[in-house]
Amino acid sequence: MKKIKIIFAGNDAFSLKHLKKIFLLSFVKLKAIIISKKKKRNKKISYIEKFSKKNNIKLIKVKNFNSKIKKKLKNINSDLLLVVSFGMIIPKKILKIFTLGGINIHASLLPKWRGCSPIQNSILSGDKKTGISIIQMNTEIDSGDIIYIKKYKIKKKENYNSLSNNLAKIGKQSIVKVLNQILKQKIKKIPQNNNKATYTKKIKKKDGHINWNNSAKKIERMIRAYKPWPSSYFFINKKMVKILKSEIILKKKKNKNKNLIGKIKDFNKNGILIETKKNFLNITKLQISGKKKNYSCNLYNSYKNFFKIGKLLT
The missing domain is CATH 3.10.25.10 (Formyl transferase, C-terminal domain)
Incomplete structure (x- = not known):
């Protein structure tokens, strides 16, 4: 069976749950992991670093996507960039390296709650439902065409931890379906309605x-x-x-x-x-x-x- 070669980009516990799932798929070859390079490292990011070391997967720390990083990624020779909760905009020059471009797993029903804190904003706003959106990436924040969407009914007393865990379960199931569709060339893309877009901000x-x-x-x-x-x-x-x-x-x-x-x-x-x-x-x-x-x-x-x-x- 043909394998899809993937570079994964993510930074937190939500990312890690998806990373572990991808790693176990028989039709996926995980070539490298990208994390953002920050002055202050937190435990959630270090978990991804530990995972890469434990499983002998190449780790790339990125502060910005300069020509050096571009060359490094190009030399890895992968089909797809898979992004989950990464927190950095991926420039067009990087997306063009991959024959299948980049796809992003986002924890909301896009175009609602684009940005870095969709789970928190779903709870803050008293939303009755949320879900997982998987999109074809472009150079704007969470605005690419939708490949797959799965809804989730928010429980009455749901907090960030419980909602994040429940959405991760859906996200892991969803990405398996999407990657299978990509291999079979059965992907359908639906443009987002930008007029209905809402945005989140970084929480301090x-x-x-x-x-x-x-x-x-x-x-x-x-x-x-x-x-x-x-x-x-x-x-x-x-x-x-x-x-x-x-x-x-x-x-x-x-x-x-x-x-x-x-x-x-x-x-x-x-x-x-x-x-x-x-x-x-x-x-x-x-x-x-x-x-x-x-x-x-x-x-x-x-x-x-x-x-x-x-x-x-x-």
Whole structure:
């Protein structure tokens, strides 16, 4: 059986799940792996490096796609560039090296949520569905023709970790189908409707700082979207507190007294109740800076004075 020669480009845990699947396919020859070269390396990227070393696969670290990198990739002689959560635009001169060009696995139903944080934005926006899109790459962000699309119904309490894992399962199944279609030359391409495109931005640590002037619904989505990073947090007594789990408690009327917003309404064994712009947010699991993760009910006796009723959270 003819094998398709692939160079894989990816940087994180979502990428790694797809990389492992590709590596096991009998009709794929994985020729090399590309990762972005950054000053600060994180564990997720190092996992891909470890995978390449363990399986004796050539690793290429890229800061930018200069002539040296172009020559190196050309000499590897591959059919296809497969990109998953790579975070860098691949220039046309690089895509042209590959006889089949480049394809990208993206964690949204394109053209919705183009860019680097589609999973988080699906949760933040309260989307009912998302999915996996596999596209033929061009030089613009996630705007290439769609080759394959698979929908996924988002569960009610889905957070970043669970949604990422579920989409990776779909992505792994989808890429096997697409690669088979490529070998059989049965690919159909559907142009995206650019008028319906929405874009995401790179998430920063400061994005996790809670603004209590938002509704409880918006804050609760944020807590799920930003778990585990950058996490959703507030400050009390100059200490950072991360919210790990929460729930919305309905309030009959919208909060018209701005002085109450962000204050602790109650603290009991059911959680820490916070006033927001609309409804209450009940914190059920948290982590105080320098302490272990814990459920609010376990902190009730020892932290009554810390989470004092009427205290303003910043």
